[in-house]
Amino acid sequence: MNINLTxxxxxxxxRIETEATVIGDQVLKxxxxxxxxxxxxxxxxMGRELARRLAQFEPSVILTAExxxxxxxxxxxxxxxxxxxxxKKYAPQxxxxxxxxxxxxxxxxxxxxxxxxxxxxxxxxxxVIVDDFLSNGRTAVALIEMAREAGALVLCTSFIVEKRFKxxxxxxxxxxxxxxxxxxxxxxxxxxxxxxxxxx
Ligand code: 5GP
Numbered sequence: 001m002n003i004n005l006t007x008x009x010x011x012x013x014x015r016i017e018t019e020a021t022v023i024g025d026q027v028l029k030x031x032x033x034x035x036x037x038x039x040x041x042x043x044x045x046m047g048r049e050l051a052r053r054l055a056q057f058e059p060s061v062i063l064t065a066e067x068x069x070x071x072x073x074x075x076x077x078x079x080x081x082x083x084x085x086x087x088k089k090y091a092p093q094x095x096x097x098x099x100x101x102x103x104x105x106x107x108x109x110x111x112x113x114x115x116x117x118x119x120x121x122x123x124x125x126x127x128v129i130v131d132d133f134l135s136n137g138r139t140a141v142a143l144i145e146m147a148r149e150a151g152a153l154v155l156c157t158s159f160i161v162e163k164r165f166k167x168x169x170x171x172x173x174x175x176x177x178x179x180x181x182x183x184x185x186x187x188x189x190x191x192x193x194x195x196x197x198x199x200x
Contacts, residue, residue, distance in 0.1 A: 003053050005156075005180035008198040012046060012160070012183045016193055025189045027107065034132060034160060038071050046182055047075025050130065050158050053180050054080065057155035059128035061085055063121065063147055065114055065139050072160050073130040085121060087114040087143060095119050099149050101142035114139075116146050123151030134159040134181065137168025144175055156180055163188075164196070 021029040033039045054076065061082055064073035066089045077084035088094055092115035100115045121127065127147045129140055134157075144154050157172050158180035165187055169179050184196040 003056060005053055005158075005178055006162075006184060006196075008184060008196045009046065009049050009182035010198040011042075013195050013198055015042075016161070016183055016185075016195060020193050022188050022191050022193055025187070028133075028161065028163070028185060028188060028193055030161070034071070035068055043071055044075050044078075046160060047072060048079050049182060050160075050180060051076050051079030054128050054156055054158055057128055058126060059155060060124070060126045061121065061128075061152075063087070063116075063127050063129050063143055064131055065143060066090060068133075069131040072132055076128075076130045076158070083120075085116070087116045087146065089114060099146045101146055103138045103142045104136075114142055114146065116150070118150050121147055121150040121152050125150070125152035127152045127154045129154065129157040130159070131157075132160050134162040134168040134172075134179070135166045137166075137171035140168065140172055141175065144172070144177055161185060 062073050062077040062084045065087045070086050073084045089112050094115050094117035097118045098115055100113055102111050102113050105112045129143050140157050147154050154177050156178045161183045162181040163185045172179050185193050187194040
């Protein structure tokens with residue numbers, strides 16, 4: 001089976017090009033269908049497309065981070081019929097033993113702690129990570145490290161949107177983990193997002 005993990009997903013690329021808000025040359029906002037208001041039909045379609053690419057890894061669990069990873073994580077987990085586990089940020093009291101990492105908060109500034117109970121990621125698990133955005137990769141790298149510390153195998157990471165002008169994609173591949181994405185932002189500026197185009 002030869003599935004392109006980063007084939008641009010046409011319906012998402014078109015919506016980002018026509019509807020996204022671009023802030024400076026760093027931040028892309030698609031709050032109206034992914035990060036503040038969620039469209040169940042569209043996110044389910046995107047989850048199915050990611051799940052189609054990820055099925056080959058035969059995950060036993062999907063792992064994400066609170067809060068914006070939960071919606072995309074859930075639709076992928078549902079499509080693959082496995083559980084979703086999310087690392088906690090906001091009420092990090094979890095059953096012990098627990099694993100944690102401190103990461104920079106990319107959109108808010110400052111730092112945030114991710115906490116994961118070892119009760120929910122166990123040594124035999126085959127983990128696929130799902131998140132909304134890939135930027136510097138600090139969130140995904142922390143999730144990979146935590147899953148590995150729990151003794152699990154990390155098979156793949158996946159994101160709705162990746163910013164190709166940031167180092168996250170390379171940082172994850174340097175850990176030997178592949179990256180699947182539905183939209184690839186090449187550049188941001190002048191109120192516009194430049195995206196990799198789907199093959200027609
Ligand atoms: P990283 O850890 O890869 O630097 O950043 C990933 C996290 O930061 C994502 O989970 C997402 O919540 C947030 N993020 C990073 N860049 C953007 C962006 O351009 N737009 C939005 N909406 N979120 C972003």
